[in-house]
Amino acid sequence: MPSTHPQPSGEKTAGRTDLGRRMAARREALGLSREELGRRCGADGTYIAYLEEHAASPAIGTLARVADALGLTVDDLTGASAHRVAGRSTARRDSALVPLDETECRRLLSTHGVGRIATFTPEGPAVLPVNYLIAGPDIAFRTSAEAVTARAAGTEVAFEIDNIDDVTATGWSVLAVGELAAVTDPDEMHHLNTAARSQPWAGGARSHWMKVAPARITGRRVVHDP
Template sequence: MSEQPQTGHGFLGSGHPKGDIGRRVAARRQQLGLSREDVALRAGSAPGYIEYLEEKTATPGMGFLLRLADALETTVTALTGGGAELAPGIGVAGERAELAELGTDQCWALLGTHGVGRVAVVTAQGPAILPVNYLVSEDRIAFRTSPDAVPAEAAGTETAFEVDHIDDAFSQGWSVLAVGGARAVTDEEAVARLEGQAYSAPWAGGDRNLWIVLTPERLTGRRILVRGAPGQDLPH
């Protein structure tokens, strides 16, 4: 019996990006040198469903996942991201990988409007790097913290702020590094503007009402590209 795309909470509409399961399925299929038709035949499914699974955000049932894992000579745990609690980067290096420098516009595009990044500070105990929720406003990076928290020590110093993304499925990723002066925001109107732009309360919870703004004097980035991986067009 073939699997067909479902509606409702199991599968999202066509406007959504690929899901992690689909990316892992595509990666494993390519490692084995199989076509979608090959996988469909092995799993007792329709080729169109394998394409749907790889290209859309989907949540297949356990019965199909068991058949799919067997078809791909792997485990359900591997397909569903059972190693999610492990540090990123556990995959092996991709073939024909290249390290590309990113331009300033590319760096800002990857920073986006918000996310989670890491701020570097120097404390009495030595250097420290800590994750913070951030937002981008007028070519500046802003984050909230508590006045007595370690990230607050970035205020009044030149500091570094780093954001990255690791794609274990294809052993590729990117990183952006911003270096510049950081300051505490004390102007009430400026604070109100940042509060209005904040997409979320800090994940760490608690009373974190001190805004720190970093103005990059140097913005650099690098990307690991793997030829043949989805979404990667390398210059020749």
């Protein structure tokens, strides 16, 4: 799971609902105070504190504004999508799949987050989620020295990220293909450790940095005609 942020002084945790916990966790991950979040969604810090700390039932319009300010959907904010695979909504008739140029693909990659590494193992193909960051032209992530991805050093792998919006039936995906290598240069490892804002979600000892040097990057987006 993500690294634990220290609880800001004066902010309570007792009595939080799932909505309140999600709001607080996302807000803190973005480095926002309650007042800053309130300004983004047209409320004040006191109301944000109330939503985070009490069993509140805000109107759907309020939820939508808070979710948008946090870069989430309402389902993400309320937890309705937590146990559901994205992409179950019905496709629209005016949908079209358009390619993304490399500049846009790299922009989407630079948002950081969770991606998937696809590699071959002695047991067959494997696709594994990793928390990643962009280091210059490379895609870097941490793992353990005994992990499948660590053992795949020196081989060609694929790295993929995507975003699916069930409400609008839209989405995009980016695929990078290149050689996977272990990071061994001390200065490079120091830079990566400094740039990493949180621990890998999987937890445990994951101090072994790996990087993918993309030889090609492609992407696609589902759009709707006007």
